[in-house]
Structures are given as C-alpha cells and as structure tokens.
Amino acid sequence: MTALAVVPVPALELWVEGRPLPLLAFAAGELRLLPRGRRLDAGDCLRAELRLASPVPTLPEEPIGILLVVLPSSSPGPGRCCRLEPLQPDDRSALRQLAQAVACGLVGLAAPPTPPRPPSRRWLPLLLLGLAPLPWAAQQLLRSATSVRLEQAVVGRPPGPVQPVLEAVAAPRQGLVGQLFVAEGTAVAPGQALFTLQPDPRLDQDLLDRALSRDIDNLDNRTRQAELRVLDLQDRLAQSRLEQQAADPDGAAVAVAALASEERRQQQVLQRRRGLLNDGAVTEDDVDGTAIRLAEVTARLQDSRRQASLERLRSARTTELRRSLQTEQARLQVFQQRLQALRGQEETQRRLAADQPRAFSEASLRARSLYGTVHASLRGVVVRILRGSGNPVRPRETVLILQRDQPPPVVVALVPGPVARQLRAGQRGEVEIPALRRRFVATVSALPSARPGAQTQVQLTLQDPPAEELGRLAALRGAPAVVVLPNRATPLQLFPF
Numbered sequence: 001m002t003a004l005a006v007v008p009v010p011a012l013e014l015w016v017e018g019r020p021l022p023l024l025a026f027a028a029g030e031l032r033l034l035p036r037g038r039r040l041d042a043g044d045c046l047r048a049e050l051r052l053a054s055p056v057p058t059l060p061e062e063p064i065g066i067l068l069v070v071l072p073s074s075s076p077g078p079g080r081c082c083r084l085e086p087l088q089p090d091d092r093s094a095l096r097q098l099a100q101a102v103a104c105g106l107v108g109l110a111a112p113p114t115p116p117r118p119p120s121r122r123w124l125p126l127l128l129l130g131l132a133p134l135p136w137a138a139q140q141l142l143r144s145a146t147s148v149r150l151e152q153a154v155v156g157r158p159p160g161p162v163q164p165v166l167e168a169v170a171a172p173r174q175g176l177v178g179q180l181f182v183a184e185g186t187a188v189a190p191g192q193a194l195f196t197l198q199p200d201p202r203l204d205q206d207l208l209d210r211a212l213s214r215d216i217d218n219l220d221n222r223t224r225q226a227e228l229r230v231l232d233l234q235d236r237l238a239q240s241r242l243e244q245q246a247a248d249p250d251g252a253a254v255a256v257a258a259l260a261s262e263e264r265r266q267q268q269v270l271q272r273r274r275g276l277l278n279d280g281a282v283t284e285d286d287v288d289g290t291a292i293r294l295a296e297v298t299a300r301l302q303d304s305r306r307q308a309s310l311e312r313l314r315s316a317r318t319t320e321l322r323r324s325l326q327t328e329q330a331r332l333q334v335f336q337q338r339l340q341a342l343r344g345q346e347e348t349q350r351r352l353a354a355d356q357p358r359a360f361s362e363a364s365l366r367a368r369s370l371y372g373t374v375h376a377s378l379r380g381v382v383v384r385i386l387r388g389s390g391n392p393v394r395p396r397e398t399v400l401i402l403q404r405d406q407p408p409p410v411v412v413a414l415v416p417g418p419v420a421r422q423l424r425a426g427q428r429g430e431v432e433i434p435a436l437r438r439r440f441v442a443t444v445s446a447l448p449s450a451r452p453g454a455q456t457q458v459q460l461t462l463q464d465p466p467a468e469e470l471g472r473l474a475a476l477r478g479a480p481a482v483v484v485l486p487n488r489a490t491p492l493q494l495f496p497f
Helices: 091-104 123-131 133-146 201-247 249-279 284-354 356-370 467-475
Strands: 011-016 019-021 023-026 030-033 045-052 064-070 080-086 147-155 166-170 175-180 193-198 372-375 380-385 398-404 410-415 428-433 438-446 456-462 480-486
Touching: 011 023, 023 091, 064 091, 080 091, 193 398, 201 284, 249 284, 410 480, 428 456
Parallel strands: none
Antiparallel strands: 011 019, 011 045, 023 030, 030 080, 045 064, 064 080, 147 410, 147 480, 166 398, 175 193, 193 372, 380 398, 410 456, 428 438, 428 480, 438 456
16 A cells, blocks of 8 residues: 655745735736735836745745736736736746746645734624614514504595695785784684774875875976976077077078079070170170179079078077977976975875874774674684784785694505404504604594405594694605504414414
C-alpha cells in the first residue's frame, strides 16, 4: 500500500503599498483583484509586488515589482481588471512562469488573512432598541384580539348636495340694527326671526351730506374750467381784433379795385399796340414794354386779392371767437347759479345739523313704524355676531354668521362574512382617514344581509365631526379609510373549524 504525501501549494500574494489585496484571477499580462478598503478608478497606476508565501525551486524567490494600470470595468464579474507592466526587463519571463504555475495548480491564489474582529461593547443600546417595540407590539396584539381592522374602506359621498358650511346673513339696506332675537350658539330654523333693521336718520343725513359735497366739488371744477376757457377766448379775441385793425381791410378792398381797373386798361393798351405793330406804326419794343407793365399789374392784383382773402378769414375768425366767448360766458353763468344754489342748500343742511338732537328724536319716532325683520333661510347655529343692536350697517354688510347643519359624511367598508354577522345597527367604531391624519367616532348605519362566505358592504356614519373638517371630508370622496370595529367573537370562533 502506497502512502500519498500531501504537498502544500504556495500562495501567490499581491501587495500594494504594504497591504495585501485578494487576487481573483491571474495571467501573464493582467490580473483581477478585489479592491478591499480602497477606491480604484479607470486609468489609475499603482506600484505593487507579487510574492510567494513559500519558496519554489523553479520559480523566483524575490518579489516581482509590477505597475498596475486599472482598466475600465466592461467585463461582468466582481473585482477590477488591471494590466501588468513589469518594472525590470527580466520580470516578463518570471510573470510567464508564475502564470503557468497558477494554470498548472502549483501556485494558488490565496486571500489575505482576515484579522479577528474584537467583540463589540455596544450590545446594550442594540438590546434596548430591540426591546423598545415590545410594548407597542403587545398593544397591537391586544387590539387585534379585541377589535377587527378593515383596510378595504373608502369615504363615501355625503347624502344630499354639498353646500358651504358657513353662511353670512347681511343687511338688505343701510340702517341701524334694531332688536337681536338670537345670540351666539343659538340654533335657528328656516324662517326664524334673526334681527330687525330700521332706517338710520344720521346715516341718511351723512349720505346726503356726502352726495351734496360731491356735487359741489364737481360743479366747482366745471366752473373753474369754464372760467379758464372764457379767459382764453378773451385773449384770442383781443389778439384777432388787433391784427384786423393793423391790416386795414377797407384799404385792401380799395387797392384790389384800383389794380383790377389798371389791369383792364393795360390789357386794352396791349391789344391796341399789337394792332399798330401790324401796320408798322409802333415797334416791338413798345409792345414788349406794355406786356411787362401788364404782368406787373397782374402780380400786384393777385397779392392784393390774397391779402383781402386773409382779411376776410381774420374777420370770420374774430366773429367765431366772439360767438364762442358768448356761449362760454352763458355756461359760466349757469354753473355759477347752480353752484350758488348748492352752497345755499349746504348752508341749510348745516343749520339743520345744529338742531340734530331734536330732529333725530323725531325721525326715530317716525322710523319705529318702518321696522324690517330679517329671517333665517336655513337650519343651523349662530356662530358669530358682528353687529350688535344699535350699530349702523351698510347695504350687504354682514351682521351675523350661521353654521349650516350638514349631514355627516359616510364611510363604506367591505366586511368579511363572519364579522358581518356580528355587527348590529348603531354599533360604534372608529374610522381613521390617512389623508386627514385623524380618527373619528362612527356608527353602523346601513347593514345589509350577510351572505355566507362573501364580503358584505357596510355603511358607517361619522358622529359629530368638527365643523372645520366637514368641508374637507366632503372633498375626500373616494379617499381610503381604515375602520376599526369591536370583535365580539369568542376565541373558538376565530378558528376555521
């Protein structure tokens, strides 16, 4: 019987900066390593050494110095691929011998030894952290044993149309708030009297004074504009009259007539001399001189006529300015008369204001028969009174605010058959709405007959939800909800047999 001797295989180790790194694959030109504890990016160059854990007679005993060039990690698998660059010329053959030895199994790729980790002394916080959820888990276990949690539930549509929660009751016209028949917190019904409204003589007087002052200011502005217009027209009319007097329109007309007569005479002389020229009695120079004198007279006549036309335009403009001035003066007189009448009316109002107490008391006695009562148009509760008895109000000003009574929203849940058989109408439970992060008390309002082995749709009504949540609940139609109902089953009923 032959005994087999176990020969240990030396390990090939990679040392980088005095620290061994695990080798995953090795070849003559490249290797794959596991970059434990350091970051390797493509293109990095690292100086390293290849060592044998135990000597081999056919392999070099000294460490082989190499330069590692990190390649892009395109191939799948763990680790990073690096290209080998020998630092000495003779190291290339040594690398080929190592690669052959690794391929033949004479040399193995050994990972560096992992030092034992010291025992952690932080076990106490971890233990406390692990024991912290135990009370909550016990509470949840107790709740699950005594209640049924239904996850398949949604917020349903409230019965009836959705209406605003708050309703403002405004005064139909200006006046004084008379008697208040309600207080904050009073429940009212449709048609119930809320308050009375009576005319306010002081407010009416104030409105009359404001309107009169506004009319006086408006008419005063229009009077000032008319006065400025009259002054402007007077200046323009005076300037036009000065220009008309300096131009002498009568002299322009006489000059036009004289030049027209002279033009006709020169035309006759020119025709006569042209006839004598044919008979040889006059020369052509005489005829040309007569034509030149006729042209000069014609030019002067045209200038005179143009000047006379300008004078007529000035006269027409002067006449138009005179008429406009008369119109503006008439308007100014009308404005002044109206302004004087309004100022007289204002003075009368001031005299009446001096006797205000007596006039106000008489008006109040007359106004008692003109009371108007404002009634409620809906069923609700008075939550705020903004104007008390005796306060003046403007048209459409809010006097009090009512909170409308709205039907509470409902929640529809799917209940398993065994649980549905335990439910009763009016049974209380809890509804949790994650969108509002709140819980509400609810009662079972609709309970159809449960079918064996099937889920039953149960309707629950929220009990007295807060007023500020009614509008948000109405807008959460279809939102998920969680229903928690008390479990009335015995422990034996929880088992399927």
